[in-house]
Amino acid sequence: MEINGVDIKDTYAEGFGIKVTRMLVTAATKKLAKIAVTEATGYGTSVIGCPAEAGIDGYVPPEETPDGRPGYTIMICQGGKKALDHELMERIGMGILTAPTTAVFNCLESEDVLKTGNKLKFFGDGFEEVIDIDGRKIHSIPIMSGDFLVESAFGYKEGVAGGNFFVLANSKMSALVATEAAIDAIHNVEGVITPFPGGMVASGSKVGCNNYEFLNASTNEKMCVTLKDKVDSDIPDDVYGVMEVVIDGVDEDSVREAMKQGIKAACNVDGVLQISAGNFGGNLGAYKINLQDLF
Template identity: 80%
Template sequence: MEINGVEIKDTYAEGFGIKVTRILVTAATEELAKIAATEATGYGTSVIGCPAEAGIDCFVPAEHTPDGRPGYAIMICQGGKKALDHELMERIGMCVLTAPTTAAFNLLESEDTLKTGNKLKFFGDGFEKECFIDGRKVHSIPIMSGDFLVESEFGYKDGVAGGNFFILAKDQMTGVKAAQAAVEAISKIESVITPFPGGMVASGSKVGSNKYSKFLNASTNEKMCVTLKDEVESDIRADADGVFEIVIDGVDEESVRSAMKSGIEAACAVDGVLEISAGNFDGKLGAYIINLHELF
């Protein structure tokens, strides 16, 4: 199978289950909202080593927010409820509450909720108040710059992490260009994030280690390293010298599939892209099998 002359390998991406929450961060200006959203999603590339996978989902214009101010939707993902609860407290409490003019609202309707705002209200030291905005129970916490508003509860659900595809290009910078095009296309789809830096994964990994298994639970995927093509049983074609991975987390499998499709199509429109593949672990990591050919 080919798209614009780019070979689409007959393989699959292997995703796994994860707990997902979706939060709206608003502020007096779009710039201030983006600053807070960026801080709140930092150090969130992979649960292999980070405390969560996190990223900015999309911009939300003022006419579609509860308080009539511009905002950004962000997603935070973790393996379990307890860990996700901790991450919301840390990231909203230390990165959003501390940012100028911000507020935080729930964006994921679910019967399962975390009482993040109800806990954060105690920062008000008895001066906090309860109010309702757009039918939402909100806590107003006095801070130096005014009042910080935070919704009482945030919904969470079972989502999908680890949707992915590899871009194999003729050289490194062509691969970067294609990966950026893919991330830009995916950014237009709601309810998904590409959590790695700039949405691009430069250091694809495998489960465990061939040499240091006693202390490493993940290590470099040597079969996809361009500088090791002549040293190992490589999965990289001879004419490819730029390889990047795009990893996608979403609220459900359908969203991840849609993002993968859009990202692959965008990457294949870049001259010099040779092949699209995907990462899997022979079904040992996760329950979600997303075949590349089936996306089209």
């Protein structure tokens, strides 16, 4: 199968289940909101080594937010409820409460909730109040710059992590340009994040390690350009640039749509030769998203 002359390999991306929460962070200006969400989603590329996978979902204009101010939706993902609860406390408490003029609202309706705001209210030392904004229970916590507003509870659900695809091109620059185009397209899909730096994974990995028993993940040597002549490589001879995109979403449909839009965008860039995907033979997760089935 080809798209614009780019070979879409007959393979699949292997995703796995993860608990997901989604929230809206607003502030007095778009710039201040972006600063807060950037801080709150830092160190969140992969649960291989990070305490959570986290990222910015998208921008929300003032006319669409509960308090009429600009904001961004973000997602935080973790394998267990207790760990996710801890991450919300840490990231909201240290990354958003500390930022000027911010407010945080729940963006995921679910019967399963984490009472993060109800815990954070105690920072107010007895001066906190409960107010109503757009029918939501909000804790108003006095801070030096005014009041920090946080919804009492945040919904969470079982989402999908690890949706992915590889961009293989005739040069490193072509791979970079194509992957940036893919990320821009993915940002138009609601309910997904690309948690790696700039949405791009430079250091694709495999489960386990060939030479060091103490590592649970290591470099994917079969996809390393500089190792083409040294290992049983999966890279075609005419490929000299490889980048990966990893996607987490609120459900499988969201991840599939993000992969589809990202791949289509990448295939419009000169120099892209092939689109592939990473899987582990079914050993990592229950979700198998075949690339060709997306189209």
